[in-house]
Amino acid sequence: MASAVTNEVQKSRVVVDAERCKGCDLCVVACPQQNLHLSGSLNRSGYHPVEFEYHGKKGACTACGICYWVCPDFAITEVLRWKA
Amino acid sequence: MIGIEGHYEVKLGPLPTLTGKPTHYCAGCEHGTLTRLIAYALHELDLRERTVLVDSVGCSVLAHEYLNVDAIQSPHGRAPAVMTGIKRMRPDLLVFAVQGDGDAVSIGLSELIYAANRGEPITVFLVNNGIYGMTGGQMAPTTPEGMVTMTSPHGRDIATTGAPIDASKLLATFEAPAYVKRVLLPVTPTPATDFYNARGSIEGARSVRNAFRVQEMGGFSFVEFVSTCNVNWKMSILKSKQYATEVLAKVFPPGLFKDKFGVEKR
């Protein structure tokens, strides 16, 4: 999924199940690149689910998987890495 | 994305050892995190087909709803005894329980001690958040001095209720247990930045895998996870991580207490 700006390949991706997320913020504060943020919208249970962006404040996602390991609700379902 | 050769490879993915059912755990609770670590280890060690989970009584009583394994529900505090009964009949099965501090260190301390002392090849994961969660925030044997709870409204007074009990240190005094470990599971604030460190989850994943390996090698394994309960501590989720790091982890410092089989080295 090339990012619109530079047509460069996004080396990694985090898949989020928005309906499972309880907006607990743990992945947001633990992500070294700060790519994850709570969205403005509400999921069915009334929580603000987290959203993934490839480019975070500290740089691009490195598929380190920390979000996968800290998420108490398994809402971070997959961490993918691009294989050329 | 035409013309760019390659594909996305799953580094960390969905686990067949999870049922997929949303959890009832409060937002940000380490019971949920630990459930993931267990599911991952069961999958990685290909144990799912011969695992029996013993549900304790407390917040983890619904663990069978989330872990896709056989399960048996134990009376409050009696999981180690139930596991002993299963394992002695079926030594080929892997049995484990997730117990809260009320379940394991209060009503179930006797069962825990005797199973450990017999070196039963079973695994106990203790979620120690210093309070009774499911029943609404009462004092537990692990409640730190001065903590306000529903049954220590003026702050826990250790002169009349005793000091917090260190289960890991206690079990480590016995000859038989093969693996006794304590991990600070929550994300921990790092003073310099607004960034939180996730070493607890990584160390936790490793400890869960080691605990199962020790059981497969015929030893008793016990991992205590210092955790949080922000709802009953009446704190925000992130404030509770700070409290766990600055207060609870001082009363229950993480560490490796026993590793008779040296699993941490290989």
Add this chain to the structure above:
Amino acid sequence: MTTARDFLKGNEALAYGALRTGLNAFFGYPITPSSEIPETLAVEYGNPQYPAFKVFLQAASEIEAINMVIGAAATGAKVMAATSGPGFSLKQEGISFAAGMELPMLIVDVNRGGPGLGNLGPEQSDYFQATKGGGHGGYRTIVLAPSSVPEMASFPSLAFSLAFQYRTPVIILTDAFLGQLKEDLMFPEVPAPEFDTSWATTGARGPVRHVISSMHLDLPELSRHSEHLRSKFEEVDRREQRSEKFDTDDADIVLVAYGICARLCQRAVGALRAKGVRAGLLRPITLSPFPKGELAAFVERGVQKFLVVELNTGQMLQDVQLATGGRARIGSLQRVGGLFPSPSEIVREVEVMAR
């Protein structure tokens, strides 16, 4: 400070009722749905308004708690423990010992869904365990069944006076619904009565040495002791049967229900009377001793039909069958799992029986 008229949950009212009648010690263990009782007592511990309340302690389990109760009761103190089904089961050995040692104490069981872990809904399924002696050996205890928040408040003082008068454990059997129900209540200004506790352990001060034990190795001695316990309960049975009657004087069919079920039946009796059906209600207040005198009187008067309404699979039913001696038809309306019979369901059941 509780004002003249309060608005409290049943569990809170029970805790204040115990404090106001001079509770000395409480030993507990957390279990839903009884938690408001220890939580209220924890907040009030040290309040100068309750100078008698000297000991509050959360034990490591219900077994530890009941044994702490035995120790404190042996000093002649007014001691209470409160729990729910699973904890009540764990306390049975202790209650048997206390009955054997003739120790007064108050045990509260907030009945929840069973058996085993069950659920947190209200049931009346601990009836047998409470009334027939859940522990080993031959003993009976007195069991009181409140059906309102005012009774949750007033029964602790009644329980302690019976406990000390007859030197026996007394059980208050309530349920998860009554524990959470909030009603207005007026605390009666009941004096905290003092009781003769010359039997209590004092540290061998004075001429008489006190040994409080349930062990009687000599066979005839245990026989005499058990006979004594039996005759004591016979006296309780003769003097302490308590119940409340609604519209029973001319009733053709009498409903029998205790606790929250009695209130549902009260509403049903009103609806039936409005439809011209002569129904009445007997509400047992003491489940042990069971008010069999009232039931025998109804049968004497010619009542042919009774309907027992309870939240279990037929437990008080057996006591009603015994008390009516096979000389009447006994219907049984049961709900379990935390569900309730609605007043209209009770009305329909009575109408079917009345035909």
Add this chain to the structure above:
Amino acid sequence: MKIETILAGHGGQGVLELANWLAYFNLVRGRHVAYTPSYGPETRGGKVKCFVVSSDERIDSPIVEDPDILVVMNRPSLDFLPLLKAGGTLLVNSSLVKEGARRDDVTVVEVPATEIAGGLREYSPEKGKDTAIAANSVMFGACLAVSGENLRAEIEGIREVFTHFLTGRKAGYIPLNVKAVEEGFEHVTRARSAAPPPKGSVPLPRPAP
């Protein structure tokens, strides 16, 4: 004179608090009251259904089967409409429940409680904070109006209710809640004087003075 009320909504809407206030208000007025918290199998998943009974005599069943008043705070709670006694009153938080009631044998009173509460920002101790959460207090006022209470004589009773429940830090919210009660009461009084009562509806008897 007995009034049986069912209040329904979802957790977080303050339905249980509203039920407590309503019960305590009646207690302060010298009546017997019974409040049953969230009850019943359909309360899983955060749904709330609770009962308030107030009466001059001792209350028999605290469980309500056919209420005189049904308070509906959110859309799913409209499912309880069949329980409402013929001639009873349906009080709906029309800010969240857009669907009309499908019964013509009851009085339907629509109260945009969330919107009304939202407009009371200047009464909140924290200036500019969203006050929509006081929707339950607006409904409290609506309940009193529907039960035929005379609010002007009762304003002290309302204050006493909130002083009893809103203690410590929460005491700062008493003015906002009292204002919300007044707004709810006025809204219903205005609406009822305009709309004709539907056929078959029995006006609730005035409480004994």
